[in-house]
Amino acid sequence: MTTTPLLMIxxxxxxxxxxxxxxxxxxxxxxxxxxxxxxxRIQEGIRPLVGSAAxxxxxxxxxxxxxxxxxxxxxxxxxxxxxxxxxxxxxDRFTEIARALxxxxxxxxxxxxxxADQDALxxxxxxxxxxxxxCFTHVDTSSGVLADCAGTAATVRAAAPDxxxxxxxxxxxxxxxxxxxxxxxxxxxxxxxxxxxxPPGLALLAVxxxxxxxxxxLGEIHAYxxxxxxxxxxxxxxxxxxxxxxxxxxxxxxxSLDAIFAEGLEARYQRHxxxxxxxxxxMGELGFEPLTNPAFVAPTLSVLALPDGVDDATLxxxxxxxxxxxxxxxxxWAGRGVRIGHMxxxxxxxxxxxxxxxxxxxxxxx
Numbered sequence: 001m002t003t004t005p006l007l008m009i010x011x012x013x014x015x016x017x018x019x020x021x022x023x024x025x026x027x028x029x030x031x032x033x034x035x036x037x038x039x040x041r042i043q044e045g046i047r048p049l050v051g052s053a054a055x056x057x058x059x060x061x062x063x064x065x066x067x068x069x070x071x072x073x074x075x076x077x078x079x080x081x082x083x084x085x086x087x088x089x090x091x092d093r094f095t096e097i098a099r100a101l102x103x104x105x106x107x108x109x110x111x112x113x114x115x116a117d118q119d120a121l122x123x124x125x126x127x128x129x130x131x132x133x134x135c136f137t138h139v140d141t142s143s144g145v146l147a148d149c150a151g152t153a154a155t156v157r158a159a160a161p162d163x164x165x166x167x168x169x170x171x172x173x174x175x176x177x178x179x180x181x182x183x184x185x186x187x188x189x190x191x192x193x194x195x196x197x198x199p200p201g202l203a204l205l206a207v208x209x210x211x212x213x214x215x216x217x218l219g220e221i222h223a224y225x226x227x228x229x230x231x232x233x234x235x236x237x238x239x240x241x242x243x244x245x246x247x248x249x250x251x252x253x254x255x256s257l258d259a260i261f262a263e264g265l266e267a268r269y270q271r272h273x274x275x276x277x278x279x280x281x282x283m284g285e286l287g288f289e290p291l292t293n294p295a296f297v298a299p300t301l302s303v304l305a306l307p308d309g310v311d312d313a314t315l316x317x318x319x320x321x322x323x324x325x326x327x328x329x330x331x332x333w334a335g336r337g338v339r340i341g342h343m344x345x346x347x348x349x350x351x352x353x354x355x356x357x358x359x360x361x362x363x364x365x366x
Contacts, residue, residue: 045257057205072135075187076103108120112142115148138171144297176269301341
């Protein structure tokens with residue numbers, strides 16, 4: 001039995017040895033030339049991953065939740081209308097953040113496992129003043145739904161041409177093709193700990209020119225660390241200080257991005273599709289079925305209903321004893337199923353190990 005657990009949860013994901021080795025390098029000066037070069041390379045690497053040629057790339061210490069808060073607080077003011085399309089737990093988080101910041105929210109609540117209906121979205125957008133923001137999630141980590149980003153963005157832009165669109169790419173970026181410019185999305189936020197294959201601790205935002213103009217129009221905002229305008233000088237020249245950069249994590253991300261582009265984006269996206277299909281087929285043979293509508297499943301994780309007679313906690317404990325860690329479900333699906341992440345560095349080898357661990361656990365408790 002391995003002594004190193006295999007993380008098959010929907011993040012954090014397994015980290016390659018070369019990335020771990022980067023974390024063990026001597027700590028750099030946060031204002032030195034080596035770290036500045038790393039930050040510039042990160043900006044250059046993130047743009048093709050999000051499908052944007054000219055967006056400003058912010059990368060600072062924090063989790064995806066901080067990136068969500070920064071996306072909202074920099075582009076809407078207290079009292080502004082924010083429309084949220086929620087496919088699950090993390091779509092709901094957009095609503096919670098906007099309300100905490102004093103904004104008015106209208107929410108298109110989508111049944112877990114399903115996609116947003118464009119007619120319902122169109123009606124919601126038209127039922128009130130034009131929204132300052134529309135927020136949605138590329139892949140909701142709770143429900144496993146892959147959003148129709150192109151269709152949603154087109155609906156929003158037709159109904160509200162000046163709105164700033166915010167897309168949560170946390171469970172997508174680096175594992176699924178994203179096309180920020182083609183979709184006309186203004187802010188794409190993500191974290192380092194999922195398909196980018198780096199330990200947790202970096203918040204990333206790609207920001208369009210439309211969003212930058214919105215930030216300028218707001219003047220002073222109710223934020224300090226999360227104020228992107230305060231970070232702008234160090235985006236242009238990473239040697240300039242605003243707050244200390246997470247230098248070791250930035251170096252790890254640089255190494256991970258090198259590996260991503262060495263593999264090739266198309267090959268990487270195809271691998272995610274293959275591994276997802278392998279997990280679903282293998283777990284399906286054990287009696288697991290998707291809780292997510294099969295037409296809308298994402299290639300980065302699987303949310304699977306437990307077979308009759310299989311207990312969630314018992315299954316996960318048994319798999320953990322066999323060296324494989326998977327996650328339980330959230331919200332209305334808690335106790336009904338499991339979530340298996342298969343993104344970043346995960347290959348068919350890890351998929352087979354996961355299926356074998358599930359089979360052995362179920363056999364031991366039969």
